[in-house]
Amino acid sequence: MRKLASLLLLSSIFIGNAQTAKKPKLVVGIVVDQMRYDYLQRFKDKFGSKGFNEIIENGTTFENAHYNYIPTYTAVGHASIYTGTTPKDHGIIGNNWYDKYEKKSIYVVDDENFETVGSTTNEGKKSPKRLIASTVADQLKLTQNFNGKVIGVAVKDRSAILPAGHSADIAYWFDGGKVGNWVTSSYYTKELPNWVSLYNTTNKVQLDEYLASPWMTEKNINDYTESIKDHNHYEGVFKGEEKPIFPHDLATLKEKNGGYSLLKTTPFGNTMTLGFAKEIVKNEELGKNKNYSDFLAISISCTDYIGHKYGAMSKETEDAYIRLNNDIDDFISYLNKKVGKNNYVLFVTADHAVVQIPNYLMDNKIPGGYFSSKKFLEKLNEFTQEKYQSTNLIENYSNEQIFLNHDEIAKLGLNIEEVENSIINEIITYTHIYKAVSAHTVQRSEFTQAPISLLQEGYNQKRSGDILLAFEPAVISDHYIKTGTTHGSGYNYDTHIPILFYGANISKGKTVKKSVNITQIAPTLSNILQIQEANMSSHDILTEVFEQNKE
Incomplete structure (x- = not known):
């Protein structure tokens, strides 16, 4: 005191x-x-x-x-x-x-x-x-x-x-x-x-x-x-x-x-x-x-x-x-x-x-990489088809956020939190995905450790998606795989x-x-x-x- x-x-x-x-x-x-x-x-x-x-x-x-x-x-x-x-x-x-x-x-x-x-x-x-x-x-x-x-x-x-x-x-x-x-x-x-x-x-x-x-x-x-x-x-x-x-x-x-x-x-x-x-x-x-x-x-x-x-x-x-x-x-x-x-x-x-530039880092034996949104969505839709018999559950993926199709989830009689958690458990096994957290989780809990705490500060309940992702360090979109670089993460x-x-x-x-x-x-x-x-x-x-x- x-x-x-x-x-x-x-x-x-x-x-x-x-x-x-x-x-x-x-x-x-x-x-x-x-x-x-x-x-x-x-x-x-x-x-x-x-x-x-x-x-x-x-x-x-x-x-x-x-x-x-x-x-x-x-x-x-x-x-x-x-x-x-x-x-x-x-x-x-x-x-x-x-x-x-x-x-x-x-x-x-x-x-x-x-x-x-x-x-x-x-x-x-x-x-x-x-x-x-x-x-x-x-x-x-x-x-x-x-x-x-x-x-x-x-x-x-x-x-x-x-x-x-x-x-x-x-x-x-x-x-x-x-x-x-x-x-x-x-x-x-x-x-x-x-x-x-x-x-x-x-x-x-x-x-x-x-x-x-x-x-x-x-x-x-x-x-x-x-x-x-x-x-x-x-x-x-x-x-x-x-x-x-x-x-x-x-x-x-x-x-x-x-x-x-x-x-x-x-x-x-x-x-x-x-x-x-x-x-x-x-x-x-x-x-x-x-x-x-x-x-x-x-x-x-x-x-x-x-x-x-x-x-x-x-x-x-x-x-x-x-x-x-x-x-x-x-x-x-x-x-x-x-x-x-x-x-x-x-x-x-x-x-x-x-x-x-990740290619520059990797050429010098420092970890980095490129993430393909196209391949990610293809693999994720294969998962939802196998588990839920639907490829319409993912409405949008952008800015490392997944927006679920709430109408489709209701139509299939699914519980949205269970869908969120099953998708998180699936994608956390994918290459270059370091962390994933659901909207419901960040609404209920107060996180203090990065990167989840940083995802929470960036989450807006009205506008953000249902699942938030964080890539591994120095991993960026494969849009830049040939040349150049970008930003957006919570790393130093x-x-x-x-x-x-x-x-x-x-x-x-x-x-x-x-x-x-x-x-x-x-x-x-x-x-x-x-x-x-x-x-x-x-x-x-x-x-x-x-x-x-x-x-």
Whole structure:
């Protein structure tokens, strides 16, 4: 009891310090898609004293930060960061998932009730309607009586929409192809601000310049010693390209690789994003309101596209982070000049990390593998035919979840829990399946050990399937069996990400021993902004952010 009382007293001191500090005029979130924590260490010497190293040197670093659920996907990560809770509460269980009521696969932010603003394509028919919980940005709007501005921006629509929440002023994402515009949805506005329309027109020159020149390494490629050799059989290639090696001739590749969409799989898409973010700060006068705070949620999407194609050990990935480091340093300099270094708080994190390419691991005698969904379903249907004389019991398999056909089960007079358990007992014998648990089990019990505890945090009673699976470590879908990699598991390679805080009244120092969760970012931001937490947010604040002179 004395220890608990001491901890509560210590926490109240930190929180009190935060609440007596001046509120920032602007909060900026930067979520780097697919960033492993170890990139900060591997590429540290290449970063020099700027960018990430500037943030680490003069801010608060959490070296042992993890995601606390499965699945570690992009939409889920962004939703969890900004709501302060896990899929079991905020309802975002994937980028796409099977809707067991509509009986079809749906995309997380698709919404036919709205139209594209900024182009004639369908890229803007989006909204945050499937996000059940409020975000910290929503709470900022509520607290300030809907004064102050909240804006989201990312190449990916879901990465712009979900962080900004339901009440954002606007969110922007990139419509590639032949368009090359930043667009939005009529959910937010009927027309783009004049300055955005003008920017889209004038920015085409810059986009064309990116695609007119080859993607070459920022530094001498021979100095990229943190990566494997450039020419290897683990990496993907662009259409029309014979080898996955530098330089990548973007001008030649543009036509066969989606026009302006090609930028998504280059570092220039990140430069483009942060360049547009600077224009948002300037034209929307973020951080200039004397009475209210603004919020800018930025997501760096192109690191994910590059990582999927080339893997964590590629020279392309290393080059992308070296260039991103320069872009972030430039963005910080811009904030210091435009907003003032004592007027903003910035945090950097990631929506998930990524596994090394399994073929690369296996070639180096480290366990890994590939899982065939097609063969899995064939074998499972053979089992249900033999045991229940039906091949209609499995309605859908996706995101490592089995959705059972409840109508068929009722028709056959079967008990659904008995069906769940018999299937679990069958599939646990299959190659590469490490754990399996039923929906009824996670509803009734409280698990504390991974991966079942992580599956439980990712399980949403209304939306998730009837049986949840976890593969063995470094096992991914055979969609990637030839080249590239992915993410989604609860293992350290997918969960361990950076959490960095920087800016006004943010302490200097590193937290090494303490393990923290991604869901602690939102309540910490709420404390910094002196607002109510998001409605399903964790209450566990990262108090180290408020300690002064820790070193």
